[in-house]
Amino acid sequence: MQSVAAWDPTTYLRFAGERARPFAELLSRVGADAPRVVVDLGCGDGSVTATLAQRWPGARVTGIDSSPSMLAAAAAHAVPGRLDFTTGDLRNWHPTEPVDVLVSNAALHWVPGHGQLMARWAGELAPGGWLAVQVPGNQAAPTHALLAELVAGPRWAGRLAPGDDTVLDRAAVLDPTGYLEVLTAAGLAPDAWETTYLHVLTGEDPVLRWVSGTVLRPVLARLSPADGEELTAEYAAALRVAYPVRPDGTTVLPFRRVFAVGHRPG
Numbered sequence: 001m002q003s004v005a006a007w008d009p010t011t012y013l014r015f016a017g018e019r020a021r022p023f024a025e026l027l028s029r030v031g032a033d034a035p036r037v038v039v040d041l042g043c044g045d046g047s048v049t050a051t052l053a054q055r056w057p058g059a060r061v062t063g064i065d066s067s068p069s070m071l072a073a074a075a076a077h078a079v080p081g082r083l084d085f086t087t088g089d090l091r092n093w094h095p096t097e098p099v100d101v102l103v104s105n106a107a108l109h110w111v112p113g114h115g116q117l118m119a120r121w122a123g124e125l126a127p128g129g130w131l132a133v134q135v136p137g138n139q140a141a142p143t144h145a146l147l148a149e150l151v152a153g154p155r156w157a158g159r160l161a162p163g164d165d166t167v168l169d170r171a172a173v174l175d176p177t178g179y180l181e182v183l184t185a186a187g188l189a190p191d192a193w194e195t196t197y198l199h200v201l202t203g204e205d206p207v208l209r210w211v212s213g214t215v216l217r218p219v220l221a222r223l224s225p226a227d228g229e230e231l232t233a234e235y236a237a238a239l240r241v242a243y244p245v246r247p248d249g250t251t252v253l254p255f256r257r258v259f260a261v262g263h264r265p266g
Ligand SMILES: C[S@@+](CC[C@H](N)C(=O)[O-])C[C@H]1O[C@@H](n2cnc3c(N)ncnc32)[C@H](O)[C@@H]1O
Pocket: 001, 002, 007, 019, 023, 041, 042, 043, 044, 045, 046, 048, 064, 065, 066, 067, 070, 088, 089, 090, 091, 104, 105, 106, 107, 110, 111, 214
């Protein structure tokens, strides 16, 4: 798992609107009417988890995350008896009762081999239950490829403390067909698709600001502050070339995401 230093809710939430949309689109394909038990694995700061409690007022919603800083932010959304947040590693998590809706949004790309986890979770659904997963599928995009090149290159490889580069690994995430097969093999009715969002960003170095809340943080956590500044400057220069400012002053960040929803027969 990435270092606990990897998450800063304030930096992550800079692009809260853009990040909330895939969650809403994922949940639009979940047809549960009145679930009792709803779980959000890798819930982060809890802002999207809270929307689950709004949609299903009769449900008991639990968000689980391994990051203390994210959970501290999530606490603000807690509603006694209806919405709570717990520390846990989703890889070892087991429900105490069958789950009606199990969601994991933008978290499983940090977990190698998560197809096996999804298969296990499918077996832990209540009859008629739903499994809904969304993962960024942008590991081949310049944001990730340029950082992966820097991290593996001769200049930085020796200066980085040991760490986990799963999130930069193109093989860490399946394509929609791969998830469709995982869901089918687990006995769920599958629904899988992908979308590339074109985020229109403003301001100086907006792509760097975006990745500062995600993939860059675990890399910086493995460097001294001075080295971190140097790597960031190098990375920022490469990002400016890959994502040029347009004549109207905006910068477009294409962002591919992969979605998978499975329904267990009732
Ligand atoms: C990009 S954030 C997404 C947060 C939230 N789901 C959302 O959509 O806004 C990824 C979250 O996954 C959590 N995470 C990553 N690996 C995890 C693991 N093995 N167990 C629990 N949480 C994990 C991180 O701590 C982080 O809060």
